[in-house]
Amino acid sequence: MITANNLLLMLITGLLAGILGAVLGIGGGMIVTPILTVAMGLDIKYAIGASIIVVIATSSGATISFLKDEMLNLRVAMFLEIATTIGAVSGAALNGVIPKAILYILFGLLVLNSSYTMIKKLLGKTKDATTQAVQGDTLAQKLRLDGSYYDKATKKEVNYQVQNVPGGFLMMLVAGLASGLLGIGSGAFKVIAMDNIMKMPLKPSSATSNLMMGVTAAASATVYFFNGTIVPHIAVPLSVGVVFGAMLGSRIMQHLRPKVIRIIFIPILLYLGLQMILKGFGVNI
Amino acid sequence: MNKQEMNEIELIIGKILRIGVIISVAVMIIGLLMLMIEGNGGYSANQFPTSFKAIGQGLLALKPDAVLMLGVFLLILTPVLRVVVSIYAFFKEHDYLYTYITTFVLIILLGAMIAGYWIGR
Numbered sequence: 001m002i003t004a005n006n007l008l009l010m011l012i013t014g015l016l017a018g019i020l021g022a023v024l025g026i027g028g029g030m031i032v033t034p035i036l037t038v039a040m041g042l043d044i045k046y047a048i049g050a051s052i053i054v055v056i057a058t059s060s061g062a063t064i065s066f067l068k069d070e071m072l073n074l075r076v077a078m079f080l081e082i083a084t085t086i087g088a089v090s091g092a093a094l095n096g097v098i099p100k101a102i103l104y105i106l107f108g109l110l111v112l113n114s115s116y117t118m119i120k121k122l123l124g125k126t127k128d129a130t131t132q133a134v135q136g137d138t139l140a141q142k143l144r145l146d147g148s149y150y151d152k153a154t155k156k157e158v159n160y161q162v163q164n165v166p167g168g169f170l171m172m173l174v175a176g177l178a179s180g181l182l183g184i185g186s187g188a189f190k191v192i193a194m195d196n197i198m199k200m201p202l203k204p205s206s207a208t209s210n211l212m213m214g215v216t217a218a219a220s221a222t223v224y225f226f227n228g229t230i231v232p233h234i235a236v237p238l239s240v241g242v243v244f245g246a247m248l249g250s251r252i253m254q255h256l257r258p259k260v261i262r263i264i265f266i267p268i269l270l271y272l273g274l275q276m277i278l279k280g281f282g283v284n285i
Numbered sequence: 286m287n288k289q290e291m292n293e294i295e296l297i298i299g300k301i302l303r304i305g306v307i308i309s310v311a312v313m314i315i316g317l318l319m320l321m322i323e324g325n326g327g328y329s330a331n332q333f334p335t336s337f338k339a340i341g342q343g344l345l346a347l348k349p350d351a352v353l354m355l356g357v358f359l360l361i362l363t364p365v366l367r368v369v370v371s372i373y374a375f376f377k378e379h380d381y382l383y384t385y386i387t388t389f390v391l392i393i394l395l396g397a398m399i400a401g402y403w404i405g406r
Binding site for chain 1: 292294295296298299302303305306309310313314316317320321326333335336350353354356357358360361362363364365367368371382383386387389390393394396397398399401402404405406
């Protein structure tokens, strides 16, 4: 039975996960799962079911305002969605072929390596907000992936070019595999693919990741819905909180300087990477 | 296609998506209010409806948990709605490459969701 206290706790947890998820373009499962399992003593099985719904709620809540403010890149999203959905389906099909412990460690190392790249980017001289004068990528031009957005923090229209499309596509396959196999990293890997590999600015990367992760999560959500691992008394108050949090977060994000977003992102990535590697060794945090 | 047309597409998708999200959140809030008022979900402890049939019957009996599950299901459908509307919007803007790309995404997505239904039920 649900108590008024639990209900409030889940609404607030959802609200915070939604804000953070919308700002960073991540699913928020890694924030919600520890609270549900450690603080509320819920079985990990039900926590995973709730996380899937939280990802969809973050995505849908954030996408509303990102679309209105033209922050996200719809072509990049749809093109890369081919890779994430194929990855997610293959991941689900491959379930059990490779031991999960090894997968957790491999994906964890990949996340840690990406946070190292992010730190280098933060300390480096290349500024996020300014337009980089790079030569166009022919594949990106053929697919018309280049875009622009209005940065409310610097009050400037930022035009950007997308690079290394095959590399980004490959990373999105990995992102799909990770979420299909382990149900994790739904957004983090997508931001990494766009920001680190395809050299998109951080804000449209985060906004586009928000749009995409809902589609990827929906692909695997029906299994959890029909096998009873999505518990309504938990998933619903969380989702309501998340939707409002994500709507708020997507507004906050647009006023933050890209550097600030990156400073929040790096410890979250380090935490995610560590969480995954520890899980590989059988430690849940 | 220029940027202005792309922005129009995004506005159309944004509007329809907003309606979808509002509906699913409204159903969930109604369900939560019913749960608070009645004090229980209308099912025995740790039980809740997970099949279309059980949810439908629960809705007719005005059981809170059935309303909550309907809200969750509607929320799961919102990303599908986003893809469907994108296909229409790209098609309307004569962007056939992206009409195909997005249709392909929809096919994989629906395939995965239907497979999930058969595996999960």
